[in-house]
Amino acid sequence: MRERGASGARCALSALVAALFAVLGAALLTGCQGLAGGDDGDDGDGRRPVSAATSAAGRPSGYGTVFLAVDECSSSGTVGFTEVPCDSGRAAARVVAREDGRASSGPPCPATTDFVLHISERRPSADEDGDGAVPRGYACMRKLRPPHPGDPGGGGGPRTIVGDCVRDAGDGRVHETACDAGGEKKPQYEIVRAVAERSACPAATALYVSLGGERPVGCARPL
Structure with a gap:
């Protein structure tokens, strides 16, 4: 009888240890899933990783x-x-x-x-x-905001266009200047037309200005 009781106690103890290990194993497994990221998207440092798709969607258009x-x-x-x-x-x-x-x-x-x-x-x-x-x-x-030097008469921009004003810079060159400019560098001519050839300029043309493009000749009248 004593031996059977001891055997029963050992079985009960074994069952208890097994149950404890099962609970501990489940806890460890849960902890490992959390560190690996699991379903919550955490990368382990408390910050949610951002995918390329999320970055593209969050970026201002273009x-x-x-x-x-x-x-x-x-x-x-x-x-x-x-x-x-x-x-x-x-x-x-x-x-x-x-x-x-x-x-x-x-x-x-x-x-x-x-x-x-x-x-x-x-x-x-x-x-x-x-x-x-x-x-x-x-x-x-x-x-995005005025003034716009590239507008006709604005006095700047990379191109000289109809409506711009120029002054004689010597040596066959002209400099663009604002049509309403004051001071020493006042405009002397205004480009009134762009044509393919000089012969198409108005009779009152006093200066021919190179414009480039399909109509490369600017017909300028004196101011």
Whole structure:
């Protein structure tokens, strides 16, 4: 009888130990699932990992996908510029055209472009295709707020267009200046027409200005 009692006690003890190990194992398994991430998405440091899809959805429309693509915006200045969201307080100008290569040999910017950003090869933190490089090119920029030097008579911009004013700079050259400019550098001529050949200019034309494009001759009258 004593031996059977001892055997029963041993069986009961074994069953209790087994139950304790089962409970401990379940707790350990649960803890391991939590550290591995489980269903809660935690990466173990208390922060939820962000997927590429979430990042793309959270990014302002168009911003960062292509470096200074059409309709994207830059901060102020033509040196050391950065791409910024167009609704940012730092946004100063919008891309109206984006071309590869050099501006001197590429397609001309739209007529009312205010300035051109020349983009050299570099390695920004975000680039067009993920290879860490941006191809050489140029972006034609239009300021978000006036004044607009690229407008007719505005006195600036990369192109000279109908409505612009110029002054004689000597040696067969002219400099564009604002039509309403005061001071010493007053305008002397206004471009009133763009034509394919000089013979198509009005009789009152006093100066021919090279404009480029399909109608490369600017007919200017004296002011």
